[in-house]
Amino acid sequence: MGIAGEVLKSQNETEGKLKSSPPGQQQENNSEEDEEAKKKKEAEASWRTMKYTLIFFGVTLSGLSGYIVGTWGAPERDEEGNVIEDQFSLKPLALQYILRSWNAIMNYSQMIRDPSRDKLLPDPLKEPYYQPPYTLILEMTGVLVHPDWTYQTGWRFKKRPGIDFFLAQVGPPAFEVVVYTAEQAFTAFPILDALDPNGYIMYRLFRDATRYVDGHHVKDLDCINRDPSKVIVLDWNTQSVKSHPRNALRIKEWKGNDDDRTLVDLALLLKTIATSEVQDVREVLDFYNQFDDPIEAFRENQRKLQVSVNPSSNSFFF
Incomplete structure (x- = not known):
């Protein structure tokens, strides 16, 4: 028997099994297949949503980081527009911007942690005013x-x-x-x-x-x-x-x-x-x-x- 004959024989056996199966069992098999297909589509949709979300946050974070580095990392300038040298001026340009940005972030963080001013109360009252002891x-x-x-x-x-x-x-x-x-x-x-x-x-x-x-x-x-x-x-x-x-x-x-x-x-x-x-x-x-x-x-x-x-x-x- 050739290959064509074997294929024909296999198809006949499959059809015979389907015909010999009760109608209820056939419907149950179809239902399970539909459920699996539905779950697969949901998983694929969920993965696509997560992927696009991660891409969005990645692009946003990269843009924000670039803006911070470009804005906070730029050297200060005097009234005539000349660059004012600082402790980062002798380093490579890209490293200058990164270090200045990091320094600005650390200063801001320290400002939040510290009291809002060095003297929380005004100086004690002097005569003729009365200062409680x-x-x-x-x-x-x-x-x-x-x-x-x-x-x-x-x-x-x-x-x-x-x-x-x-x-x-x-x-x-x-x-x-x-x-x-x-x-x-x-x-x-x-x-x-x-x-x-x-x-x-x-x-x-x-x-x-x-x-x-x-x-x-x-x-x-x-x-x-x-x-x-x-x-x-x-x-x-x-x-x-x-x-x-x-x-x-x-x-x-x-x-x-x-x-x-x-x-x-x-x-x-x-x-x-x-x-x-x-x-x-x-x-x-x-x-x-x-x-x-x-x-x-x-x-x-x-x-x-x-x-x-x-x-x-x-x-x-x-």
Whole structure:
């Protein structure tokens, strides 16, 4: 039998199998083939979409990179249009542009991480104006207010019990009160306006005034423009004050409970420091920071004071 005969025989066998198969099985086979073909087309379409997307992003990224290198990498020129030489001028031209662009990116990144200015507060007031002897720096969230969410009101900031008494006690003339928070200005400004209608808070510093270190917004007291021995920071987050831990009185974060009286005790502690004319507040803070709850330690000292000291005495016990 020749090749033609074998082909004819194979076709006859295939047709015979199809004829011998039940109609339902034939339909099932056709359905499976259609499903496989459909999946194959979908996979091909998905791959084409992904390929075109990658090509688009690649072209866009290349164009953006070229624009940055061409714009930021160009040398500066003087008023007459002459090129101003810099540390990259002696290198090959292409390398000059790349290095200048990279340097500009690093400078921009550093600008974002650093405080917005070298002096966050103006110089201390001079006579005939009065400058409070101590500076009190307050975190807003978790110390003065608590973010609260309900289905009825959505997000709102809850005012801490005793805050009116606290601000009245620690405001001028005893302390120069500064709110220094990692919150954005547009969020914090209306809250502070409602929180302090009497104007006890003299200055407000926001996220742009912090130093971004290892994923945390740190309060940098080196930029405060005040004597560190007269600066007290009230905060619950140790990461926020890690650059100057000795200036921080680390209190517990307020969670929104209505029976809290921490601010009342804090006001008494701070008034005691101011009235006693402490030369270096860090020595007092070192003592209280050795306790898990500095405020409870102060309360205990006050109880001892009431027992051991004549009520008419002007002595203070830290």
